[in-house]
Amino acid sequence: MHRIALMRRLTAMLHDEAVIGGIGNTNFDLFAAGHRPQNFYMLGSMGQAFPIALGVALAQPRRQVIGIEGDGSLLMNLGCLATIGAVAPANLTLIVMDNAAYQITGGQPTASAGSVDFVAIARGAGIARSDWARDPDDFVRLVEEALRLSGPSLIGARIDTAAAAGQPPRDPAQIRDRFMQAMGARQDFGTSRG
Amino acid sequence: MPSASAKAWPAIVLETLKANDVRLAVYVPDKILIPLIDGVEADPFFTALCATREEEGVGICAGAWMGGLRSILMMQTSGFGNTPNALASLAVAYQIPVVLLISERGALGEFNVGQVWSSRVVAPVCAALGISHHAIDRLEDVEFILDRSIKQAIATQSPVALVLSPLLTGGKVFAA
Numbered sequence: 001m002h003r004i005a006l007m008r009r010l011t012a013m014l015h016d017e018a019v020i021g022g023i024g025n026t027n028f029d030l031f032a033a034g035h036r037p038q039n040f041y042m043l044g045s046m047g048q049a050f051p052i053a054l055g056v057a058l059a060q061p062r063r064q065v066i067g068i069e070g071d072g073s074l075l076m077n078l079g080c081l082a083t084i085g086a087v088a089p090a091n092l093t094l095i096v097m098d099n100a101a102y103q104i105t106g107g108q109p110t111a112s113a114g115s116v117d118f119v120a121i122a123r124g125a126g127i128a129r130s131d132w133a134r135d136p137d138d139f140v141r142l143v144e145e146a147l148r149l150s151g152p153s154l155i156g157a158r159i160d161t162a163a164a165a166g167q168p169p170r171d172p173a174q175i176r177d178r179f180m181q182a183m184g185a186r187q188d189f190g191t192s193r194g
Numbered sequence: 195m196p197s198a199s200a201k202a203w204p205a206i207v208l209e210t211l212k213a214n215d216v217r218l219a220v221y222v223p224d225k226i227l228i229p230l231i232d233g234v235e236a237d238p239f240f241t242a243l244c245a246t247r248e249e250e251g252v253g254i255c256a257g258a259w260m261g262g263l264r265s266i267l268m269m270q271t272s273g274f275g276n277t278p279n280a281l282a283s284l285a286v287a288y289q290i291p292v293v294l295l296i297s298e299r300g301a302l303g304e305f306n307v308g309q310v311w312s313s314r315v316v317a318p319v320c321a322a323l324g325i326s327h328h329a330i331d332r333l334e335d336v337e338f339i340l341d342r343s344i345k346q347a348i349a350t351q352s353p354v355a356l357v358l359s360p361l362l363t364g365g366k367v368f369a370a
Contacts (some may be wrong), residue, residue: 020257040260044283048253051245052284055257055265058218058241063261079246080253087243176260176288185262 001136003097004165006157007033010066010095011138014038017147018056018183022049022069024104025164026097030068032166037182042170047077050094054084057092060183064091064147071098071112078121085126093146094122094154099161104128106162122154130154180192203362204229206293206336211266212239216293216343218258218265219243220251225298226363231269250271252280256290264348270297270314271357278319281353283355286323291347293339294355298329302360305368320355331359 003025010019011033021027021041026049027041040056040066042049053067074081084092100113112118122130129151133139139157146153168175180186207230211219219234219242221227235238245251248269255265269277274296285292300307300313320327326346330339339356347354 018261042284043287045249045253045280048249048256048280048284051250051253052260054258055218055254055259055263056261057257057265058254059258059261077247077250080250082246083243083250083254172288176290177250180260180262185260 001133001139001157001159003099003159004029004032004139004160004162005096005136006139006159009136010143011145013140013147017064017066018053018060018179019066019068020049020053020056022047022067022073024073025071026068026070026073028164028167031168032164035168037178040116040179043172047073049073050077050080050084051096053092054080054089056183059088061091063183066093066095067161068095068097070119071096071100071104072102072110074118075110075116076110078102081122081125081127083155086166088126089152090150092152093143094115094127094152095143096154096156097159098156099159101129101161103161119154119156120142125150127154130156132156132158198205201275202229202334203333203358204233204274206238206333207340208233208357210337210340210344214264216264216266216344217241218255218263219268220245220254220265222251222270224268224270224273225299225366226270226299226358227268230295234363237323248276249280252285252292253275255284255292256280256284259292265342266293266295268295268297271299271316272309274319274355275312275315278323281319281325282323285353289351290353291351292353293344293347294353296357296358297363298357302365303367304365316355316357324343325353325355327357329357329359331361333362334369336362
């Protein structure tokens with residue numbers, strides 16, 4: 001599957017859901033599929049997309065929250081699956097974009113090129129509703145199901161190593177401020193007074 | 195040492211967190227922090243959760259803040275050493291007021307040499323990242339330092355690190 005094609009299918013399904021995009025190509029293609037203020041794009045902090053998404057989900061229990069992480073990033077922070085399995089937030093969906101490579105650093109293979117199965121790991125961590133998407137239509141079906149049903153879900157998508165279709169501006173203050181406004185956690189003070 | 199009739203430091207911390215509407219408590223376990231961990235786990239005011247790693251806690255607390263929920267992140271000094279990349283590239287870069295409450299190992303009677311060296315990274319890392327950091331070593335300072343630090347972190351959109359000294363907590367002593 002192609003990352004950008006899946007991101008476009010995902011973006012087309014969304015309403016007011018929060019989406020946290022992990023570093024590198026994951027958030028690049030999330031942005032390229034169509035920016036929305038409810039999207040948060042990471043610039044560093046590799047492996048933190050799912051923890052950030054968990055924090056947003058705890059803060060906003062009535063909003064569906066989606067975290068999107070690459071395989072290399074998730075391998076750096078596998079413990080977060082155990083935390084999410086234990087907390088079992090009702091409103092959190094995890095998507096793993098797995099191309100079995102550290103693509104942005106030159107394509108070195110990750111452990112998922114060999115023995116690692118993220119869906120099996122997630123199930124073992126207590127995230128029972130964890131599945132590999134068989135094809136783009138199945139990916140859409142799994143996302144729809146995850147957003148409809150209560151409890152955490154993980155969706156694995158095996159993708160190719162196509163380059164990202166764009167990149168968000170590297171302006172963390174603006175990314176954070178607009179995201180918080182979209183969450184209703186911060187108000188713009190306006191462009192004029194009076 | 196405080197008198198037996200004085201309110202203990204953990205009770206003051208919990209009251210100060212409540213007074214500042216800090217409702218999410220994320221921790222990686224530590225023996226000195228037991229009364230705080232037990233306190234937040236027992237009190238329905240708090241959502242308490244145990245992270246597998248301190249760096250993960252920075253991410254959880256950052257997400258909670260962006261969603262409108264205030265939090266505290268509790269760890270020991272050795273665990274602080276797991277946080278610098280997340281502090282630098284997430285909390286500092288995105289101006290997110292993550293509040294760290296750190297139990298100090300490695301000083302004033304430490305028996306484990308590993309704790310001694312790992313504890314020494316806290317102040318230099320905070321200084322390098324421009325993160326305000328304070329030691330709390332007297333019972334009468336607990337409320338002031340914690341309350342003012344939470345308020346300043348939020349007002350200035352900056353993380354802050356507070357270190358609970360053995361002078362306050364008694365520290366962890368070797369069980370011979």
